[in-house]
Amino acid sequence: MLPDKDFVNGLTWLIENGIIVVEQTVNEIETEEKISDVNCLGNARCISGTVVKIVDGDTIQVDDVAVRFALASAPELRGYGGVESRDFIQTLCPAGSQVIVDEDDSQTKGSYGRLVGVVYCNEINLNKELLDIGLGHLSVQFCDSSEFRYTDWAQKHGCESYTEPEPTSTQSQCDPSYPDFCIPQPPPDLDCGDIPQKNFTVLQPDPHRFDVDKDGIGCES
Incomplete structure (x- = not known):
């Protein structure tokens, strides 16, 4: 029987050399549980993936797909508040994070080939958080068509007051x-x-x- 010290040293060596992966397995299980808690709306795509890059305050890259936040817009990076909005999203959802993207049924062909939807990262609705913190604004021109127009956060930030002429x-x-x-x-x-x-x-x-x-x-x- 190995002494406790030798056992610990041996276990440490196995973990460091990737023979036993304890923390990674636990993290993967936790991530899967969080992802499974998110229920997508509508009939468009519901995808999961890894954040590769935070492009700006309302656009991120998930694997090889550029994702634009539905109904939530941030300033351009060179504009006032642009860097702050990007850094805020990066703090909530840094590169390497696992996300769920609920594509907007009414915007399946976003501008510049981007997927448009609501992004959930670490069980946080990034679209909502960007608006709540005041670093972005609601894209009211889509209040008459977006499938998310009746959500609490969209109503709170301007879709409730939108009426067609x-x-x-x-x-x-x-x-x-x-x-x-x-x-x-x-x-x-x-x-x-x-x-x-x-x-x-x-x-x-x-x-x-x-x-x-x-x-x-x-x-x-």
């Missing part, structure tokens, strides 16, 4: 007497000089009286 005219406002174009019902009463269309079909009762001679053609030039 009201259309100037809808099909229900178009007068059926003028089937070729959408001409609104009166009031107000319109004359031919008030509209750009000429020589179009007019059906009765013709409330705007575009067809004066009642030949079925309005605003004849």
Whole structure:
């Protein structure tokens, strides 16, 4: 039977030479457990990988894929706050970290070939953290389409206040007497000089009286 000291020395030698890998195995198990706790939304890709590089405050490289944060934007590196936002993400998720990327269903073809999604690193939502700390801003132009627009963090930072502009005219406002174009019902009463269309079909009762001679053609030039 080996003395305790010899046993420890022998075990240390085995670990140092890679014959026994204790810490790596434990870390791998912990990482797998953390990754499995993340449930992706929607129907787009849900990928896992290793962070190779923090490109800037809203873009990281995962294996050979560039990943852009959905709904969260950071300043350019040369802009005010750009370096700070990158360093913040790097602190939360340094190179070598394991991540899950939940791709945005509505942005499966991101700009510059990047994958667009929510990034989870060490069980932290990086998109949310960037906005919460004030080093980034919400990309409100995607609030009408992103699958993440109804998440708590997106609503908190601006998607809740986003509304699509009201259309100037809808099909229900178009007068059926003028089937070729959408001409609104009166009031107000319109004359031919008030509209750009000429020589179009007019059906009765013709409330705007575009067809004066009642030949079925309005605003004849």
